[in-house]
Amino acid sequence: MNSPEAIPPPHEQLYAASKTVHNKRIDGPFRRFKWLMMAVTLTIYYATPWIRWDRGPHAPDQAVLVDLANRRFYMFGIEIWPHEFYFVAGLLIMAGIGLFVITSAAGRAWCGYSCPQTVWTDLFQHVDRFVDGDRNARMRLDAAPWTWGKVLRRAFKWTIYLVIGFWTGGAWIMYFADAPTLVHDFWRGEAAPVAYITVAVLTLTTVVLGGFMREQVCIYMCPWPRIQTAMMDEKSLLVTYKDWRGEPRGSLKKAEKDPGSFGDCIDCTQCVQVCPTGIDIRQGPQIGCITCALCIDACDRVMKDIGRPRGLIDYATLEDCAREAAGEEPRPVLKTLMRPRTLIYFGIWASIGLALLFALGTRSHLDMTISPDRNPPYMLMSDGSIRNAYTLKLRNMTSQPRDMKVTLEGLPGAAFWTESMARADAAREQSFTVPADETRTVRAYVVAPSDTAQQEFSFVLTAGGDRPETDSGEARFTAPESN
Amino acid sequence: MANDSKRVDQPTGTEFVGHEWDGIEELNTPLPRWWLWTFYGTVIWAIAYVIAFPAIPMLSKGTEGMLGWTSRGQLAEEMKLADQARMTVREQIAAVDVTKLSGNPQLMEQAIAGGAAAFKINCSQCHGSGAAGNQQLGYANLNDDDWLWGGNMREIEYTITHGIRQPGSERQSVMPAFAGVLQPAQVDALVAHVRSLSGKGKDNAVGAQLYAENCAQCHGANGEGMRKFGAPRLNDAIWLRGSSAEAIRSQILNPKMGAMPAWGERLDPVTIKMLTAFVHSRGGGEDFVESPEAAQPDAAKTDGANEQP
Numbered sequence: 001m002n003s004p005e006a007i008p009p010p011h012e013q014l015y016a017a018s019k020t021v022h023n024k025r026i027d028g029p030f031r032r033f034k035w036l037m038m039a040v041t042l043t044i045y046y047a048t049p050w051i052r053w054d055r056g057p058h059a060p061d062q063a064v065l066v067d068l069a070n071r072r073f074y075m076f077g078i079e080i081w082p083h084e085f086y087f088v089a090g091l092l093i094m095a096g097i098g099l100f101v102i103t104s105a106a107g108r109a110w111c112g113y114s115c116p117q118t119v120w121t122d123l124f125q126h127v128d129r130f131v132d133g134d135r136n137a138r139m140r141l142d143a144a145p146w147t148w149g150k151v152l153r154r155a156f157k158w159t160i161y162l163v164i165g166f167w168t169g170g171a172w173i174m175y176f177a178d179a180p181t182l183v184h185d186f187w188r189g190e191a192a193p194v195a196y197i198t199v200a201v202l203t204l205t206t207v208v209l210g211g212f213m214r215e216q217v218c219i220y221m222c223p224w225p226r227i228q229t230a231m232m233d234e235k236s237l238l239v240t241y242k243d244w245r246g247e248p249r250g251s252l253k254k255a256e257k258d259p260g261s262f263g264d265c266i267d268c269t270q271c272v273q274v275c276p277t278g279i280d281i282r283q284g285p286q287i288g289c290i291t292c293a294l295c296i297d298a299c300d301r302v303m304k305d306i307g308r309p310r311g312l313i314d315y316a317t318l319e320d321c322a323r324e325a326a327g328e329e330p331r332p333v334l335k336t337l338m339r340p341r342t343l344i345y346f347g348i349w350a351s352i353g354l355a356l357l358f359a360l361g362t363r364s365h366l367d368m369t370i371s372p373d374r375n376p377p378y379m380l381m382s383d384g385s386i387r388n389a390y391t392l393k394l395r396n397m398t399s400q401p402r403d404m405k406v407t408l409e410g411l412p413g414a415a416f417w418t419e420s421m422a423r424a425d426a427a428r429e430q431s432f433t434v435p436a437d438e439t440r441t442v443r444a445y446v447v448a449p450s451d452t453a454q455q456e457f458s459f460v461l462t463a464g465g466d467r468p469e470t471d472s473g474e475a476r477f478t479a480p481e482s483n
Numbered sequence: 484m485a486n487d488s489k490r491v492d493q494p495t496g497t498e499f500v501g502h503e504w505d506g507i508e509e510l511n512t513p514l515p516r517w518w519l520w521t522f523y524g525t526v527i528w529a530i531a532y533v534i535a536f537p538a539i540p541m542l543s544k545g546t547e548g549m550l551g552w553t554s555r556g557q558l559a560e561e562m563k564l565a566d567q568a569r570m571t572v573r574e575q576i577a578a579v580d581v582t583k584l585s586g587n588p589q590l591m592e593q594a595i596a597g598g599a600a601a602f603k604i605n606c607s608q609c610h611g612s613g614a615a616g617n618q619q620l621g622y623a624n625l626n627d628d629d630w631l632w633g634g635n636m637r638e639i640e641y642t643i644t645h646g647i648r649q650p651g652s653e654r655q656s657v658m659p660a661f662a663g664v665l666q667p668a669q670v671d672a673l674v675a676h677v678r679s680l681s682g683k684g685k686d687n688a689v690g691a692q693l694y695a696e697n698c699a700q701c702h703g704a705n706g707e708g709m710r711k712f713g714a715p716r717l718n719d720a721i722w723l724r725g726s727s728a729e730a731i732r733s734q735i736l737n738p739k740m741g742a743m744p745a746w747g748e749r750l751d752p753v754t755i756k757m758l759t760a761f762v763h764s765r766g767g768g769e770d771f772v773e774s775p776e777a778a779q780p781d782a783a784k785t786d787g788a789n790e791q792p
Contacts, residue, residue, distance in 0.1 A: 014511075014513055014514060015513050015514050015515070015516045015518070015519045016513035016514070016515065016516060017515075017516045018515045018516065018517060216515060216517070220515060220518065373613070374613075375611070375612060375613030375615065376611075376613045376615035376624075376626060379615070379624070379626045379627050379766065380627060380720050380721055381627055381628050381629075381720065381721070382627065382628050382629040382716065382719035382720055382721050383719065383720065384719075384720035385720075387626075387627075387766060389626075389766055419595075419764045419766075420585070420588055420591075420771075421771065422768075422769075422771045423628065443764070443766075445766045450720070
């Protein structure tokens with residue numbers, strides 16, 4: 001059983017332990033851009049729920065709020081009702097096509113700088129560096145036996161992980177309730193169970209995905225790297241190693257001995273050491289590369305130190321690589337960005353945005369839906385007149401109560417009353433007060449003389465106040481076929 | 484196989500596994516080990532799930548699971564919770580006199596909603612799901628403003644509770660059959676007169692005479708009906724069993740009279756109150772109570788929650 005033959009040789013093992021990536025600290029323009037993106041994205045995430053926005057006494061004063069209980073979505077000056085969900089759908093489509101635009105123009109820029117997985121992984125890697133030191137120290141500590149010192153260090157690091165995870169989950173729930181109230185309730189144990197469950201789940205996923213899984217998420221779990229390969233072409237920018245310049249690799253010493261027979265790459269492996277996903281960019285474009293460009297920072301620094309031109313690893317298109325290799329001038333960046341594919345993506349993206357803005361600017365704060373009773377379609381009254389019943393929904397989408405009037409248009413001789421009044425009060429116009437930010441359901445009984453034929457008519461809804469608005473809806477008046 | 488596996492794919496530097504299908508060969512790119520552990524984890528989860536929950540179908544019934552969970556049990560529990568949630572509304576409705584119910588719009592709305600549900604279960608078999616009745620079978624339409632026994636909240640509640648032509652109900656009356664009492668020619672004259680009361684066809688002296696002698700006691704001198712005896716109005720446009728000469732003749736010769744069960748024996752008073760509110764709200768309700776809150780509907784925070792997306 002325990003003979004050496006029973007253990008399959010390494011090349012036949014179908015599963016391999018993942019190797020922890022200990023990326024080295026680096027500084028450079030791209031690293032600084034990454035810092036900036038991290039600061040911007042995390043600030044947006046943590047600070048947004050705390051921005052206040054005065055909407056008057058009848059609506060919440062949180063700038064961004066997803067009010068699931070009352071089915072309202074607030075975003076600064078915009079309030080979205082369930083029936084206006086197409087705004088949210090439009091925003092999601094814009095986000096999707098926005099990814100297409102970015103990917104076709106600048107490759108995996110989303111992956112490299114602003115994907116939450118990238119940002120949080122980056123954050124956790126800085127924690128590693130803060131607690132355990134840089135690459136070499138971390139590798140030594142990983143290999144070291146479990147002494148008390150190591151246990152304490154790990155406990156300290158994982159505590160920081162947990163705190164970050166908790167803050168991440170804690171910030172998430174702030175988008176779904178009034179943030180100050182929720183924080184207060186949360187610490188007093190009075191918040192809804194779903195708040196605690198959400199925080200617990202997000203704490204766990206943040207720690208597991210950001211603290212431990214890291215690049216494994218990008219390589220094995222995320223579908224986006226696969227999808228975006230379909231969006232890139234030879235004109236898309238990507239981080240690439242210019243092998244015609246670098247190969248064959250040789251150290252400075254070898255190059256001194258034998259000038260002219262080696263490329264610019266001195267095989268210092270700095271590009272591999274700084275990579276947050278642990279790949280070797282010199283093997284060409286690959287699924288593990290999130291194009292964070294830290295290898296460009298590392299290589300440029302080395303090239304500067306040894307007095308060779310920068311850009312051995314650089315942002316370039318595959319087409320430019322071929323041109324450069326053939327000794328031609330690369331295309332101007334602007335020309336690379338402005339090509340039909342990116343322009344079409346951008347055009348679609350921008351026109352959806354403009355359409356949404358237009359719809360937002362012209363949308364009404366008043367709405368009426370009419371649904372006729374179909375069973376029975378009409379009623380005969382004892383005086384011979386014909387009655388139809390309709391359910392009207394009067395929506396007041398402002399933060400003030402509104403007085404509204406519903407008037408009949410067409411249908412001569414008709415009048416209507418509602419379920420809360422007697423037929424004696426029937427008239428062609430009725431008044432209603434609709435509370436702020438609510439819908440009032442009214443049953444309208446429309447009665448018309450006995451000789452009325454089947455016909456179309458309209459309900460017209462008008463609301464006065466500071467901003468008079470009107471809405472109308474067609475309805476069908478059903479009568480006996482003999483009429 | 485051992486020999487194959489030493490070969491290396493040149494472009495990627497990866498070893499071959501040694502499997503080949505029509506010239507396509509598999510490279511050895513090992514999956515991460517955590518993936519394997521995740522797979523084992525799901526296997527363990529599945530076994531635990533099958534033990535804990537009902538899972539395996541047997542001959543007569545499936546395995547029951549250690550936790551004793553059933554979807555029926557879950558439903559029962561949810562129904563119980565829903566009932567409890569409704570209790571407060573039911574208590575409020577129980578505390579309000581039925582005639583005052585429409586004065587509280589919010590409670591009235593809830594009562595109507597509850598009544599609509601109860602109506603579908605208990606009443607729609609005869610009165611129809613839209614409460615429009617059935618003229619052929621003589622089930623009354625509850626949407627119109629014609630009431631045989633009265634259309635205010637009090638009367639509707641009485642009718643539902645005690646029924647019509649049931650023991651113990653005040654709603655008793657019998658219309659005599661005139662088959663064999665009147666001659667065919669007399670019946671024709673009477674039918675013409677009854678139809679003329681609502682403006683259908685010509686009147687005649689013989690019919691008017693017969694009507695005054697035989698019918699006016701209950702149906703009124705001009706056909707205005709009498710709710711005390713559930714005698715229908717004959718001078719309006721609504722005919723429970725049809726307004727054709729044939730229908731009226733048949734009703735004179737061999738009258739059919741509706742009966743309705745006394746629901747007080749089967750339903751609790753709150754459900755009956757809710758049914759009353761529903762029937763009253765169908766558009767023909769009489770004697771409205773003015774709502775004190777109608778002037779300030781702001782106070783009745785009715786809607787956001789009722790809004791359907």
